[in-house]
Amino acid sequence: MNWLTNFIRPKIRSFVEQKEMPxxxxxxxxxxxxxxxxxxxxxxxxxxxxxxxHMKVAVDERLKMMFDDGQYEEVTLPKVSHDPLKFKDxxxxxxxxxxSRAKTGREDAIIVARGTMGSLPVVIAAFDFSFMGGSMxxxxxxxxxxxxxxxxxxxxxxxxxxxxxxxxxQEGMLSLIQMPRSIIAVEQVKEAGLPYVVLLTDPTTGGVxxxxxxVGDIHIAEPGCTIGFAGKRVIQETIREDLPxxxxxxxxxxxxxMVDMVVPRKELRATxxxxxxxxxxxxxxxxxxxxxxxxxxxxxxxxxxKKEKRASSASGKKSSHIVKLEGGVKIEKPVNTNKPSPKGKxxxxx
Amino acid sequence: MSKLEFxxxxxxxxxxxxxxxxxxxxxxxxxxxxxxxxxxKIERLLTQTYNKLTPQQKVLVxxxxxxxxxxxxxxxxIEDFTPLAGDRHFAxxxxxxxxxxxxxxxxxxxxxxxKGNDTExxxxxxxxxxxxxxxxxxxxxxxxxxxxxxxxxxxxxxxxAYPGVGAEERGQAEAIARSMQVCLRIEVPxxxxxxxxxxxxxxxxxxxxxxxxxLENSIYSVISPEGCASIxxxxxxxxxxxxxxxxxxxxxxxxxxxxxxxxxxPLGGAxxxxxxxIENVAIQIEKALNDITPWDGKKLKQAxxxxxxxxG
Numbered sequence: 022m023n024w025l026t027n028f029i030r031p032k033i034r035s036f037v038e039q040k041e042m043p044x045x046x047x048x049x050x051x052x053x054x055x056x057x058x059x060x061x062x063x064x065x066x067x068x069x070x071x072x073x074x075h076m077k078v079a080v081d082e083r084l085k086m087m088f089d090d091g092q093y094e095e096v097t098l099p100k101v102s103h104d105p106l107k108f109k110d111x112x113x114x115x116x117x118x119x120x121s122r123a124k125t126g127r128e129d130a131i132i133v134a135r136g137t138m139g140s141l142p143v144v145i146a147a148f149d150f151s152f153m154g155g156s157m158x159x160x161x162x163x164x165x166x167x168x169x170x171x172x173x174x175x176x177x178x179x180x181x182x183x184x185x186x187x188x189x190x191q192e193g194m195l196s197l198i199q200m201p202r203s204i205i206a207v208e209q210v211k212e213a214g215l216p217y218v219v220l221l222t223d224p225t226t227g228g229v230x231x232x233x234x235x236v237g238d239i240h241i242a243e244p245g246c247t248i249g250f251a252g253k254r255v256i257q258e259t260i261r262e263d264l265p266x267x268x269x270x271x272x273x274x275x276x277x278x279m280v281d282m283v284v285p286r287k288e289l290r291a292t293x294x295x296x297x298x299x300x301x302x303x304x305x306x307x308x309x310x311x312x313x314x315x316x317x318x319x320x321x322x323x324x325x326x327k328k329e330k331r332a333s334s335a336s337g338k339k340s341s342h343i344v345k346l347e348g349g350v351k352i353e354k355p356v357n358t359n360k361p362s363p364k365g366k367x368x369x370x371x
Numbered sequence: 372m373s374k375l376e377f378x379x380x381x382x383x384x385x386x387x388x389x390x391x392x393x394x395x396x397x398x399x400x401x402x403x404x405x406x407x408x409x410x411x412k413i414e415r416l417l418t419q420t421y422n423k424l425t426p427q428q429k430v431l432v433x434x435x436x437x438x439x440x441x442x443x444x445x446x447x448x449i450e451d452f453t454p455l456a457g458d459r460h461f462a463x464x465x466x467x468x469x470x471x472x473x474x475x476x477x478x479x480x481x482x483x484x485x486k487g488n489d490t491e492x493x494x495x496x497x498x499x500x501x502x503x504x505x506x507x508x509x510x511x512x513x514x515x516x517x518x519x520x521x522x523x524x525x526x527x528x529x530x531x532a533y534p535g536v537g538a539e540e541r542g543q544a545e546a547i548a549r550s551m552q553v554c555l556r557i558e559v560p561x562x563x564x565x566x567x568x569x570x571x572x573x574x575x576x577x578x579x580x581x582x583x584x585x586l587e588n589s590i591y592s593v594i595s596p597e598g599c600a601s602i603x604x605x606x607x608x609x610x611x612x613x614x615x616x617x618x619x620x621x622x623x624x625x626x627x628x629x630x631x632x633x634x635x636x637p638l639g640g641a642x643x644x645x646x647x648x649i650e651n652v653a654i655q656i657e658k659a660l661n662d663i664t665p666w667d668g669k670k671l672k673q674a675x676x677x678x679x680x681x682x683g
Contacts (some may be wrong), residue, residue: 105627106618110603131452166680188571190594190603194629195618195683197571197593201551202683203581205676210553228593230544231532233573236552250544250572251534259534269539279542337385 129160139294142177155185162199187227242271437579446651458507467505483526503546558668
């Protein structure tokens with residue numbers, strides 16, 4: 022408030038006051054510094070359309086990108102004790118958490134969501150890098166445990182999408198202990214014979230890379246993302262030499278046998294759907310030679326209803342989606358509605 | 372750093388005693404009395420100092436070069452120790468040793484980090500910082516233990532996994548992750564003792580066990596206090612603040628229910644009485660093995676999973 026706003030009559034106020042202009046219509050690519058228009062960025066899933074650099078994606082955008090029709094249901098995560106050590110550096114950890122919660126509107130650095138991809142049931146645990154660098158403490162560990170449990174319950178594939186600098190040191194040993202805990206969680210998915218895919222995004226380092234992120238059935242990485250155990254600076258200080266070209270990038274990891282494939286963002290969904298289709302629907306229209314053949318028999322999960330056109334996400338599909346498990350458990354899930362389910366709050370996306 | 376700053380008065384007294392012992396003949400009786408007096412003063416000082424070590428002082432004790440190391444424990448309580456080398460993929464890693472041996476009558480697989488005790492051996496053992504090959508050898512040995520139904524004992528003493536280009540190239544992260552996975556999968560008992568430094572991923576890689584113990588003056592942490600201080604306080608000089616905040620001492624971690632017990636060290640720390648320390652560790656391991664034996668592999672594994680799931 023100043024004298025101007027106080028004394029100008031309402032009618033002429035509109036002339037005096039500045040119109041609100043969004044200041045983020047354009048942004049620079051962090052790699053090639055090319056100018057990018059906000060609508061075009063969105064259309065290209067945050068990939069620079071000049072140089073192909075993959076910028077970070079907000080976690081809810083990421084989930085929309087992955088699931089059929091951009092629809093998913095967020096799984097409510099169990100509460101854990103925050104700040105068990107009453108940690109304080111120059112700032113209290115409790116305050117850092119509060120700030121991050123206010124900034125992101127999330128409880129912690131992980132979201133667990135369930136939905137379908139190519140009509141097949143999928144649970145995704147995605148890290149939110151904007152929440153304290155996606156660092157893994159008890160809450161994140163608990164999120165991975167919950168994601169694995171949900172996947173086993175749903176007979177779904179599990180995708181974990183790390184974007185994390187590593188363990189959250191403000192939780193001390195409690196964060197280190199999340200490494201074996203997260204491995205126990207994904208072991209349960211493997212024991213149930215369900216696919217466990219890790220989608221490595223920028224960055225996947227430290228305690229996160231040295232735990233659940235490196236024991237997937239399939240490792241997919243986004244182009245150019247940083248993956249590694251020790252930080253570059255630490256390595257440089259230890260060996261006192263320059264690091265090789267492209268050190269700790271997705272491509273480097275693939276060349277050294279740690280990653281199955283490096284997939285551009287726009288092909289991720291189609292690639293994942295193809296993999297799940299191959300793993301879940303183990304025989305389709307097989308000519309058995311006796312003239313009868315088999316039709317779309319499946320190994321673990323039976324799809325009902327018409328097969329969705331794969332990778333075409335935008336078509337409005339209304340039919341209810343039923344997943345039938347081998348053990349006879351049925352989970353009926355409306356695909357295109359947003360009714361809250363007793364298990365968790367439903368999030369409308371898109 | 373074989374001398375600890377806070378032990379200075381004690382070390383001075385010890386030096387004086389040594390000096391007095393060298394004095395020849397005449398006043399022998401008087402000297403003996405003097406030595407006795409000083410000895411009891413040393414004991415008093417040690418009790419005082421060691422009863423209220425700060426976390427950062429504990430870090431220094433845990434890293435003390437004269438603390439018993441893996442090889443000392445092997446000659447101390449393992450009969451017929453038979454080291455086995457190599458990960459069968461790339462190389463042998465001397466930072467993480469392991470093999471077969473007999474512990475108080477039982478055959479077992481035993482492994483641990485070795486830091487070395489002089490310049491030459493420290494370089495040979497890479498200061499106890501293992502590369503992927505070390506963790507892959509650990510996996511191989513654990514699988515072998517399972518095949519022959521032998522218990523596994525791991526002794527942890529490392530500043531962390533080695534940060535180097537080659538280590539990254541050959542999948543340090545994957546090697547550590549798999550090592551934990553194998554710890555969680557094997558259907559034989561696994562007992563871990565942190566005997567000095569438990570440095571982050573490189574330590575927990577062989578520390579996911581049915582029973583985890585720490586020596587009284589050992590530490591176990593997600594990051595070194597110096598590393599934590601340089602990130603959060605922007606200066607490594609705040610290492611003592613970081614050491615306190617991280618709750619990395621055996622006493623803190625026992626209180627947080629992250630370890631199963633604390634093994635006492637003789638007065639003045641493990642570096643003052645190696646044999647007694649080694650004996651104390653052996654007693655605890657034997658107790659734990661007796662407690663677990665006979666085992667049902669499946670139940671044991673299940674209980675191990677539940678134990679870690681309950682933490683945090």
